[in-house]
Amino acid sequence: MSLFPLSLLESSQVLPHPPKPMNASLSSDARGKRIHIDADQINNLPDDVLVKILSTLTTEDAIKTGVLSKRWKSLWKQVPYIHLDMLVDLTKDEPLDEEAVTKVINNHDGHLEACSINHYAQLCKDPNNVLKTWIQLLVQEKETKALSLSNCHGDSTRSNQLLLSQDMFSHPKLEILFLYRYDFKTAEAFNNCHNLKILKLETIDAEVDVFNQVLASCPSLKVLVLDDVMWLNRNACLKIDNKKLKLLHVSSNYVDCIEVSAPRLRIFSSYCLRLGVESTVATNSPKFLLNNGEIDFKRFNMHYNISNQAKEKESIGHEFVVSRAANYLKRIRTLVVFVDVTNSKEVELLRQLLSAWDRTLIELHILFLGDYLSKEEGESSTQNKMWEEGKVFPNAEFRVESVWLYNFCPWNKAQFALASRFITQGTVTKKMSIMTSLVPANKKLDKEAAVAKLMKLPKGNESLLIRSF
Incomplete structure (x- = not known):
C-alpha cells in the first residue's frame, strides 16, 4: 500500500507518515510508569504550541482531545493535516462510516496542507460519489496541497473504477497527488492539471492511451512515480514528454516501449520491467548521463546524476528519494x-x-x-x-x-x-x-x-x- 509523505514544497522537506500511537514505542516498564503533568501548565500554553503537540498524534487521537474542554474542542481542527484510516474488520461485514469521514473534513478549520484517506471501496454504497464528495471538499473548499487516496482490498471490478468529473484535480493549490489501487477508464479528472508537481500512481490499471493523456495533462510535474502500473494493451508505447521532470520511476509487469523526453531529468528508476525482445526504452535527456549508452536499463534499477542535481537550487527529486516516508527505495x-x-x-x-x-x-x-x-x-x-x-x-x-x-x-x-x-x-x-x-x-x-x-x-x-x- 502506498505510504504518503505529507510534503511542504516550500521547504522541500518530506514530513513523516502520520505518527503511530505513542505507547507503541514504549517498553512494558515505561508503560507502567505514570508521569504526572500539571494540567494548568499545559492549558497555559498558546494555541500554536498545543497544535504542534496534537500534530504528533494520530488524527483519531487528536479529535478525542476535544472532550477535555471547550478550548480543546476546536484545537484539533487547526492541525495542518488529517489522516483517516477506515480499515474495518471484514469478518463483521460492517459498512464504512462515510458520513463520519465527511464530517471530519467539514469540521476542520481553514485550509489543509495534506490529507490521506485509506478506504474500502467495495463496502461503499456508491464509491465514486463518495470519492467525488471527499475530493471536492478537500480540493475545492479546503484547498488541500497534498492528497492521498488509497483503495484497500479492491475486487478488480466496479469498486476499483475511478470515474470522476472533468478537471477534478486541477485546483491551483493541489500540488501533490497519490492514488493507490484504482482502474482509470478516462483521463478527464486530470484535465488542465498544470498545478501538480508530484504525482504517484500505484497499482493502477488503464490503457496506455489513458496514461499518456494523464501525463500530457500534467506538464508541471517534477516527480512522477508509476509504480506497479498495468496497461492492458500490448504493443503500445508509454510517452513521457516533460520539460520540468526531475525524477521518473516506472515499474510494470510488461513494457513494450517507453519514450522519455525530459531534458532536466536527474533520477530515473525502474523495477521488474519485463521488456520484450523488440522492446525499447528511449530517453532524450542530455543532462542525464548514460555513459554513452553503455548502461543497461534492464539491469540497473536506478540511475542518479548527483553532479547535475548539486548544481540546482531545488532538490525536490532528491528529497523525495531520501524520504523513507515516500517508500521510494523499497524495491530498488x-x-x-x-x-x-x-x-x-x-x-x-x-x-x-x-x-x-x-x-x-x-x-x-x-x-x-x-x-x-x-x-x-x-x-x-x-x-x-x-x-x-x-x-x-x-x-x-x-x-x-x-x-x-x-x-x-x-x-x-x-x-x-x-x-x-x-x-x-x-x-x-x-x-x-x-x-x-x-x-x-x-x-x-x-x-x-x-x-x-x-x-x-x-x-x-x-x-x-x-x-x-
Whole structure:
C-alpha cells in the first residue's frame, strides 16, 4: 500500500507518515510508569504550541482531545493535516462510516496542507460519489496541497473504477497527488492539471492511451512515480514528454516501449520491467548521463546524476528519494550514481542517498566525474578536511554486496578515501571492482601502488574480494 509523505514544497522537506500511537514505542516498564503533568501548565500554553503537540498524534487521537474542554474542542481542527484510516474488520461485514469521514473534513478549520484517506471501496454504497464528495471538499473548499487516496482490498471490478468529473484535480493549490489501487477508464479528472508537481500512481490499471493523456495533462510535474502500473494493451508505447521532470520511476509487469523526453531529468528508476525482445526504452535527456549508452536499463534499477542535481537550487527529486516516508527505495536493489567526490555538496547528497536504504543493496556503481587524470596531487585542504575520520560516510547501517568504481584515479585523495571507508567499515560485503584502465601508462606504478594499498587495509568483511580492471 502506498505510504504518503505529507510534503511542504516550500521547504522541500518530506514530513513523516502520520505518527503511530505513542505507547507503541514504549517498553512494558515505561508503560507502567505514570508521569504526572500539571494540567494548568499545559492549558497555559498558546494555541500554536498545543497544535504542534496534537500534530504528533494520530488524527483519531487528536479529535478525542476535544472532550477535555471547550478550548480543546476546536484545537484539533487547526492541525495542518488529517489522516483517516477506515480499515474495518471484514469478518463483521460492517459498512464504512462515510458520513463520519465527511464530517471530519467539514469540521476542520481553514485550509489543509495534506490529507490521506485509506478506504474500502467495495463496502461503499456508491464509491465514486463518495470519492467525488471527499475530493471536492478537500480540493475545492479546503484547498488541500497534498492528497492521498488509497483503495484497500479492491475486487478488480466496479469498486476499483475511478470515474470522476472533468478537471477534478486541477485546483491551483493541489500540488501533490497519490492514488493507490484504482482502474482509470478516462483521463478527464486530470484535465488542465498544470498545478501538480508530484504525482504517484500505484497499482493502477488503464490503457496506455489513458496514461499518456494523464501525463500530457500534467506538464508541471517534477516527480512522477508509476509504480506497479498495468496497461492492458500490448504493443503500445508509454510517452513521457516533460520539460520540468526531475525524477521518473516506472515499474510494470510488461513494457513494450517507453519514450522519455525530459531534458532536466536527474533520477530515473525502474523495477521488474519485463521488456520484450523488440522492446525499447528511449530517453532524450542530455543532462542525464548514460555513459554513452553503455548502461543497461534492464539491469540497473536506478540511475542518479548527483553532479547535475548539486548544481540546482531545488532538490525536490532528491528529497523525495531520501524520504523513507515516500517508500521510494523499497524495491530498488541496484544503483548507478555520477558524482564528483571532491565536491562537498555532491558528497553530502551521496551520503544522504546511501543512508536512506534500510536493506542491503545488491550493486552500487559509482562513476567518478571531474578532470582528475590531468591533475597532480591537486586537492585543497578543504577537500581533505571533508574526508577526515567521521566527517563523511560514518559506519552506518548501509550495506552493499558489490561495488564498482569507474574512472578511479589513484592520486585522488577523495576517491581513495571513499574506497577505504567502504572496505574498512564493512560497507561492501562481497566484492569491490576498481576501474583504472584510463590511468596513463606513465602512471602505472601509481595505479598499482594505490590498489595494493587498498587491498592491505583491514577489512570489515574478511571475505571481501578486491580487484582492478
